[in-house]
Amino acid sequence: MTQPADPAQRRRVITITAIVGACILLGIVYGVVNSTVFSAKSVANSYLSSIAAGRFSEATNLADPHLNGNKAALLTDKAAGGANTTIYNQRITSSARQPDGSTQLGISYMLGTRTYTSTLTMTPSGSKFLLFRNWRINTPLLTTMSLQVPQAAGTVNINGVPVSVKGAASHSGNDNSSSTDESDATLELNAYPGVYTAKLAQSDYLTASPVVITNANGIPSESASQSLDVRPTHKLTTAIQDAVRKKLDTCAASTSANPQGCPFSNSGYSSFSTSMSDDYRNFAWSIASYPTVQNVDVSAKSFETTSGNAKVTYDEKSGDDWSPESDSNSFTVNGTFVIVNNQVKVTFSDESTSLGY
Template sequence: MRRELILWSVMLGLIVVAFVTVVVVLNSTLYSSSGFVRSYLGALARNDMPAALEIADIRLPGANGAVSDDGSSAGPIDTTGAGSLLLSGSRELLQPSALSSVDDITVLRQQSNPDGTESVTVSFDLDGRPAQSTFTVTRSGSTFGVFADWDFVTPPLTIVRLTVSNAREFTANGTELVAPAQDVPAPYVVLTPSNIDVTHTSTFLKAEPILVSALEPGTTVRARLTVVANENMVAQVQREVNAYLDDCATQVVLFPTGCPFGQPIENRIVASPDWSIVEYPPVSLTPGSEPASWVMPPTDAAARLLVDVRSISDGSIFTFDENIGFRTSYVVTFLADDQLSITAQ
């Protein structure tokens, strides 16, 4: 009996030691501050936004507490913690289709701070590009009284203040969006870490893509996307300007009506003036003073005037044949169905 009691005591002791060992190991790995951060980044790596939001204690109104791909949501947002950041900008980029890919997660440093928090620095590949972030976390209790629970001190959210110059439409990580106003910074909330590829491509406009990196929680990143007229727009304006000037040249008067060129002649003309365009103005377009308008600045061109003239002084007839230089400028705006309105200034 005594031997059995000793045996049971030893077995119980071994079980207790094993349990304590498991708790210590789990609290230093899975339930450690670095394990908590790895769990969050792992959810991003799986493109599992609901899990990432739950781990980070970020609560978005909507189905299952997660934002949908159309950015829709309903209901109030807590104005503390993550909620205050969520209220700081648009949540249109908080959707699964806009997430960056996260791979090769490695914990670089795990540091205890004087205030009891811990800072975890992690490296990873973000959309195939090497990057790193530092997250500060704090103990928030325990599970079953033994496994540590953690919270982010600063929610893993970053504000991207994006200015879209000369347009409102843009694409961010494949998601088509419209800024509230042209040429005015607009805040967008994104998960940290994120790489946001921002660009614009349309029938008449283009932009050099920019990469916006959001790597530090609670910070603000500023970026500007500059939209310019593309080759298609310049070519179409050139065709229409050329056609307009050619039409002006068909008028058999010294000053074609509504046209940018003309020529006074002191003597009397004895035949119909014959105009032709010898130098078309090369089109270049810059942003106009009004939104969605583009301006062709005053540009040199030339028209040839050929007309027979009788001298008032001696009655002789001679041919006036000269190239008449002129300058022309236009304002271009957009119409429906990918059409342009071109107005002479």
């Protein structure tokens, strides 16, 4: 007859069985959690979801691209824009373990009506809670978006985010320039896939129609590049015109035969040569017709005018007598301008042209 098991022995068997069962269960739970919550795919899905939801700051924390200043201007939530400006239907399409221990994930997403593909390289980076593998995204889902804009613009707003043209621009004169005109600047901005609207910052003197840039992996670079066509406002043209009139009025107040720094100075008229200066006196200038400002070039920050006309009266010596004389001179004016603290400052060029009598 079989002896009943010792109670202590039964308790040991039950305890051991429970421990083994618990270990098996914990192993199963660990394997499930490690392959789901803390897997490379899970981190990648969180990253893609953050971008799709417009939580760009969160995405940046998950995959820090180590950018700062204007280079990181569009990596914030505000740059996500509004509805229909971010990706959707984001998916992981493939997973491949690499010899170096990293995992390469194929991804796809939609932007607008098109589907785009890319890859994310995930690298093991320490552990979480001392048990689970931590993954780092080595290849942030960023592309370079380009916007060409005149440096005179100062600031542009991209999806409502102000970006300094000077701070983010490359232009000729810089070693890494991609611009062909040193008066224009090319903003080269890192951005998540999305639709971005670029507008000129509010200005009394400059205007431009907004441009829309679709930025996504696989889009040809020319499609991800736009130019902001900045034009002068009527107020800018008027400000330059007022500066031209003020300059000419100052010139007309001169009593010199050749007013210095004026478009009708140094005319080359032989009668006014220094060697014969004693034969002329009482020079008085007036502006018969003011030139009109035209060809205001925002990129070059320059302007030209139509022809104006200046009249001069003087006395000419003939023997012992003096006789009144008069002449007229056609001229043009050109120069440059800058906008500083919402004020237009004009510099007149030495190339302003006297067209002769």
